[in-house]
Amino acid sequence: MKTFIQIQRYGDYGDREPVKAEGATQNQADWPLWEVFIRSKMGLDHKHVGSLHAADAQMAIENARDVYTRRQEGISIWVVESKYIHASNPDEAASFYDPANDKVYRHPTFYDLPDELKAM
Amino acid sequence: MEKQATINLEQQFQDRVDQDIRIEPKDWMPEKYRQTLIRQISQHAHSEIVGMLPEGNWITRAPSLRRKATLIAKVQDEAGHGLYLYSAAETLGISRAEMIDQLHTGKAKYSSIFNYPTLTWADIGAIGWLVDGAAIMNQVPLCRTSYGPYARAMVRICKEESFHQRQGFEILLTLSRGTEAQKAMCQDAINRWWWPSIMMFGPADDASPHTAQSMKWKIKRFTNDELRQKFVDICAEQVKILGMELPDPELKWNAERGHYDFGKINWEEFWQVISGNGPCNKERIAARVKAHEEGAWVREAAISFANKRAQKQRPAVA
Numbered sequence A: 001m002k003t004f005i006q007i008q009r010y011g012d013y014g015d016r017e018p019v020k021a022e023g024a025t026q027n028q029a030d031w032p033l034w035e036v037f038i039r040s041k042m043g044l045d046h047k048h049v050g051s052l053h054a055a056d057a058q059m060a061i062e063n064a065r066d067v068y069t070r071r072q073e074g075i076s077i078w079v080v081e082s083k084y085i086h087a088s089n090p091d092e093a094a095s096f097y098d099p100a101n102d103k104v105y106r107h108p109t110f111y112d113l114p115d116e117l118k119a120m
Numbered sequence B: 001m002e003k004q005a006t007i008n009l010e011q012q013f014q015d016r017v018d019q020d021i022r023i024e025p026k027d028w029m030p031e032k033y034r035q036t037l038i039r040q041i042s043q044h045a046h047s048e049i050v051g052m053l054p055e056g057n058w059i060t061r062a063p064s065l066r067r068k069a070t071l072i073a074k075v076q077d078e079a080g081h082g083l084y085l086y087s088a089a090e091t092l093g094i095s096r097a098e099m100i101d102q103l104h105t106g107k108a109k110y111s112s113i114f115n116y117p118t119l120t121w122a123d124i125g126a127i128g129w130l131v132d133g134a135a136i137m138n139q140v141p142l143c144r145t146s147y148g149p150y151a152r153a154m155v156r157i158c159k160e161e162s163f164h165q166r167q168g169f170e171i172l173l174t175l176s177r178g179t180e181a182q183k184a185m186c187q188d189a190i191n192r193w194w195w196p197s198i199m200m201f202g203p204a205d206d207a208s209p210h211t212a213q214s215m216k217w218k219i220k221r222f223t224n225d226e227l228r229q230k231f232v233d234i235c236a237e238q239v240k241i242l243g244m245e246l247p248d249p250e251l252k253w254n255a256e257r258g259h260y261d262f263g264k265i266n267w268e269e270f271w272q273v274i275s276g277n278g279p280c281n282k283e284r285i286a287a288r289v290k291a292h293e294e295g296a297w298v299r300e301a302a303i304s305f306a307n308k309r310a311q312k313q314r315p316a317v318a
């Protein structure tokens, strides 16, 4: 099976060199990670779409354009280095959001009003 | 952690999964779930990236500007798919460098289909129709997978895949209405890609021991054989539009089952290709390693440039 294929070399991508010894890519640090936020059209919020690696902010924005807006999904891009994102702790969600649990009167449906009352 | 506490956490976790509440990166999850996901998502990412090679092979020889532009766009999409998935895997605590290293040293696998060669232009059509078609069949249910970042990546990917399959079918359709030589080329490509494509769904259910656990965790929503049958049923109809045949003499509509019966898959070939003995395994990895190594100076230069610029922008200390 193998020899049959060896002749299929078109040269569009390198396939002439043998696979290098193991560990050839080790000890190379990744570029920093960035979170990407995109505004899909005017009037809408920027929304988190994913993350990517880039050496600096400008490269992050350009990469975000290529990775996340190939089909005109955005008109504005924000990037922020992931290490600067602070997040609430999901393990504490129960107590953290507790203050809102017993305040149904914050919703309009809480109030008993006659059906005849219009436009409210 | 105490054993009882872990059991409770696991139960809570399973309850959430059962209720179709997504699991997010900072949530507690069983270690085995994390490991299984890292393996599944990174393999998936590697497949997208390695999958660019057989098709990239034909970009310079596409028969028209239209075909060339669409093929470039498709291959570029696959790069994007790889990046979405690498990012999703990184949220589980593995670094990009580590994943790339696993691919290059052969520790990580990728879809065996990409170890077959693209011998003619018709192969680009067959890949779009069958390989992307099988990928779509696999990926659509994963839009509802239990791990949030993975599910969101899949939603984006699935939106982009449908053009891939349609452009492939269009290539085959054009060839199927062409000269005798073009028709023969079309049939030949289908003959070579059909069996490897239906192998893409993975081993038969009775030979995939992890399916039950993965289904319970909802990181898999249908079994390999269920998806494969669905794919065969669809392709058996679509091939008629091409006026071509699928290379399986046992392919026959079974009214009782409401499905097409099909012949036996050569699993020996599947395991051979997975374990590194396919037609192009070595070439594929060599191409990836070469690209990575030859890009090393670019990565280093970009970091130096960024550091230098950051230093310049820092206000001078008196």
Ligand SMILES: [Fe+2]
Pocket (backbone or CB within 6 Å): B048, B077, B078, B081, B157, B161
């Ligand atoms: Fe893809």
Ligand SMILES: [Fe+2]
Pocket (backbone or CB within 6 Å): B078, B132, B135, B161, B164
């Ligand atoms: Fe695709």
